[in-house]
Amino acid sequence: MPLGDHPVTPRRAPGGPRGDDGPAAALLLRVLGTLLREDVAGLRSRSVPHHAPDGRWLRLAGRGDAETLLLPVREDGFQAEWTARLPLLRRETSGTDLTSCDDVLAALAAHADPADRPGFAAFARECRHALDAARLHDATDAATSAALGDRYGTDPAGWTGPAASLAFDTLAARTDHPVYPASRGRAGLGEADLRAYAPEFHPSFRLRLLALPAGAVTSTGRAPAGAPPVAPSAAGLPERLDAGHVLLPVHPLTADGPLADALRARGLHDRAVPAPRDRGPLVVPTLSMRTVALAADPRVHIKLPLATATLGLLNRRTVRPGTLRDGAAGQRLLEAVVAREPRFRETVLLADETVHAHAGHELLAAMTRTLPAAAAGATVVPLAALLAPAPGGGTVLDRLARRHSGGDPLALLDALLTLLFDWQTTLFGYGIALESHQQNVSLVLDPAAAHPVRLLLKDNDGPRVNTVRLRARLGPGAPGPAFDDPRVLCTDDGPVADLFTTVTVHLCAGAFAFGLAAGDRARLGELLRLVRDRLRQAVARLGPADGGDVLRTRVLEAPRLPVKAMVTAGTLLTKARSGASDINKHYTTGPNYLPREA
Structure with missing residues (x-):
C-alpha cells in the first residue's frame, strides 16, 4: 500500500516515547538520519521515494519476513542528500509508527543479513x-551552568587558563557529536559513575597509584614536577619499594573494575602494590574522560585507559602501548613541519606527549601531556564547545565573539577557518593528515599576544602519512616516521585526502556552517561560501606538485565526498563484516556541499 496512494492513520507502537520526551525524539531523529546516511539495511540504496501531503517519504520494501517500512525525510546536504524529518519509522501495512530506537532497530534488523542482527x-x-x-x-x-558560573565567572569569554579550559570541556561534553548520534553514551557506566568521573559534571577525584616492579614497566621521558610517578614512599608505601618499584597511575574506574584481570594477564597480580587511596593526585576530567588534568597544575594532563567505549562499542577507551609511541612520533613529525614553516611557529601550538609508561597491557598504561606555556593566560576552547549553549544564553561562539571579534561570530569563525585550513593544507603538502577532530583541536584566544588567534593540537597518534610525498618534501636525509600502527603509513594521497576531508572539512568546518545555519545565526549559503573561500585560498598556496591539484580534484570539485560511517564500523558490524581496518576511518559517500565557483 504505497504511502502516497493510501495514507493511513498512524498508531504509536507500544513502548514508544512519551509525547513530551524531547531527548528520546531528538535521539531517534539523529539515529534515523545516521542510518539513512550510512545505508544501513539498504535504507538509502533500496528505498524509493513516495510523496504525501505532509512531504517526502522513503519506502523500504519488505522481503522475506521483513515488513515494508516508511521513513519521512527532508533535504539535508551535510554529508547526505536526505535525512529524517520526523522521529518515526512507519510500518506500511498497519500504519503503526515506531517511535523508539529499540523498535526502529528491531524493524531494520529484519532487513539485514542474519549475521549482522x-x-x-x-x-x-x-x-x-x-x-x-x-x-x-x-x-x-x-x-551545572550555575556551578561553572560561580567558579569561573558568568561570562565564558573571561574563562582563561588551563583550569578554565576544563569548564569548556564540560559544556562540550553536553553537546551532541556532529556525526555520531549516540555520542553521549558510555558503555557500562551508570549515573553514579558519570556524576563521579565524567566531564559533563566537572567533578574532581583522586587517581589511584600502583607500585609495579621496575622491570615490568617501560617508560619514556620525565614527567613534570607534581605529576606521577613519584617515589613509592612518597605515596604512602614502604621505603623498601623505592629501590625496585615504580608507580603507575590508574583511573578509579579501572582500579575498581578490570585491573585485577589485567595484572593477572601480565603475571603481576602478586607483585603489584596499591598505594593508599588518598595519596593519588587530585584530578579533573577533560572532554575525553579517560584523560584527566591535575587540579594542582591543569597544564598537565594524564591519559589513562578506561574499560568503556564511546562513539561505537568497538571504539574502546583503553590505551594500547603502541599508540603511546605513535602519539610521540606524530608530535615529532608536526614539530619537523613547524620548523620548516616559520609562520606556524607562533600560531600552531603543540602539546607535549612524549612522556609515557606502560606495563605491556592496554589497561596498564599512562601518558603525561603538558600544554604549552602560551595556554596559561589565554582562553583555550576545544572546537567541540563552540556551538554549545553558554551560561547566561547564546552559544560559546557568541560569547567569545563579543570579546574577540567585535560581536561578530562569523568573523571569529573566519579567523579560525583561515588558520585551520592554512595549517592542514600545508600538512597535506607534506603528505600528512591528522585525526584532529573537534576534541583534538582547541582555539586559543589572547588579545595581548602577537597572534591573538592560535590553534592548540593534541592526540596525534592516528594520522595518515603518504611517505612518498613526505620524503619528497623533507629530503632523502630526513628521518623516516616511526609508527607502531601499520595503517598510518601509505604511499599515495588517497587515505590522506579522505582523512583531511572527513575530519578537517566535515567536522571542523562544515559542521559549524550547518550548525550555525540551523540556529538561524546566518544563511547557510553565506556560511558555505565562507568555508569554500577559505579552503580554496589555502589550497591555492600549494603548488601542483605539493598536493594542490589533488585537493582541488578530490575536495573542492569532487561531486561526492567521503563520509565517516561510524555506526556501521563502530557497533553494527564486526570488522570482518564491515571490512573496516580502522573504525574511525571507514567511509561511505555524501554530496559535496561546498558551492561551485561562479
Whole structure:
C-alpha cells in the first residue's frame, strides 16, 4: 500500500516515547538520519521515494519476513542528500509508527543479513545509554551552568587558563557529536559513575597509584614536577619499594573494575602494590574522560585507559602501548613541519606527549601531556564547545565573539577557518593528515599576544602519512616516521585526502556552517561560501606538485565526498563484516556541499 496512494492513520507502537520526551525524539531523529546516511539495511540504496501531503517519504520494501517500512525525510546536504524529518519509522501495512530506537532497530534488523542482527541489538543498547545520559544532562544543565558560573565567572569569554579550559570541556561534553548520534553514551557506566568521573559534571577525584616492579614497566621521558610517578614512599608505601618499584597511575574506574584481570594477564597480580587511596593526585576530567588534568597544575594532563567505549562499542577507551609511541612520533613529525614553516611557529601550538609508561597491557598504561606555556593566560576552547549553549544564553561562539571579534561570530569563525585550513593544507603538502577532530583541536584566544588567534593540537597518534610525498618534501636525509600502527603509513594521497576531508572539512568546518545555519545565526549559503573561500585560498598556496591539484580534484570539485560511517564500523558490524581496518576511518559517500565557483 504505497504511502502516497493510501495514507493511513498512524498508531504509536507500544513502548514508544512519551509525547513530551524531547531527548528520546531528538535521539531517534539523529539515529534515523545516521542510518539513512550510512545505508544501513539498504535504507538509502533500496528505498524509493513516495510523496504525501505532509512531504517526502522513503519506502523500504519488505522481503522475506521483513515488513515494508516508511521513513519521512527532508533535504539535508551535510554529508547526505536526505535525512529524517520526523522521529518515526512507519510500518506500511498497519500504519503503526515506531517511535523508539529499540523498535526502529528491531524493524531494520529484519532487513539485514542474519549475521549482522546482533549488532542492531547492541546499537539499541548503546542508544539506551545515550538516552539515559541525555535525560540526565537535561535535568542537570541549569545546576551545572550555575556551578561553572560561580567558579569561573558568568561570562565564558573571561574563562582563561588551563583550569578554565576544563569548564569548556564540560559544556562540550553536553553537546551532541556532529556525526555520531549516540555520542553521549558510555558503555557500562551508570549515573553514579558519570556524576563521579565524567566531564559533563566537572567533578574532581583522586587517581589511584600502583607500585609495579621496575622491570615490568617501560617508560619514556620525565614527567613534570607534581605529576606521577613519584617515589613509592612518597605515596604512602614502604621505603623498601623505592629501590625496585615504580608507580603507575590508574583511573578509579579501572582500579575498581578490570585491573585485577589485567595484572593477572601480565603475571603481576602478586607483585603489584596499591598505594593508599588518598595519596593519588587530585584530578579533573577533560572532554575525553579517560584523560584527566591535575587540579594542582591543569597544564598537565594524564591519559589513562578506561574499560568503556564511546562513539561505537568497538571504539574502546583503553590505551594500547603502541599508540603511546605513535602519539610521540606524530608530535615529532608536526614539530619537523613547524620548523620548516616559520609562520606556524607562533600560531600552531603543540602539546607535549612524549612522556609515557606502560606495563605491556592496554589497561596498564599512562601518558603525561603538558600544554604549552602560551595556554596559561589565554582562553583555550576545544572546537567541540563552540556551538554549545553558554551560561547566561547564546552559544560559546557568541560569547567569545563579543570579546574577540567585535560581536561578530562569523568573523571569529573566519579567523579560525583561515588558520585551520592554512595549517592542514600545508600538512597535506607534506603528505600528512591528522585525526584532529573537534576534541583534538582547541582555539586559543589572547588579545595581548602577537597572534591573538592560535590553534592548540593534541592526540596525534592516528594520522595518515603518504611517505612518498613526505620524503619528497623533507629530503632523502630526513628521518623516516616511526609508527607502531601499520595503517598510518601509505604511499599515495588517497587515505590522506579522505582523512583531511572527513575530519578537517566535515567536522571542523562544515559542521559549524550547518550548525550555525540551523540556529538561524546566518544563511547557510553565506556560511558555505565562507568555508569554500577559505579552503580554496589555502589550497591555492600549494603548488601542483605539493598536493594542490589533488585537493582541488578530490575536495573542492569532487561531486561526492567521503563520509565517516561510524555506526556501521563502530557497533553494527564486526570488522570482518564491515571490512573496516580502522573504525574511525571507514567511509561511505555524501554530496559535496561546498558551492561551485561562479
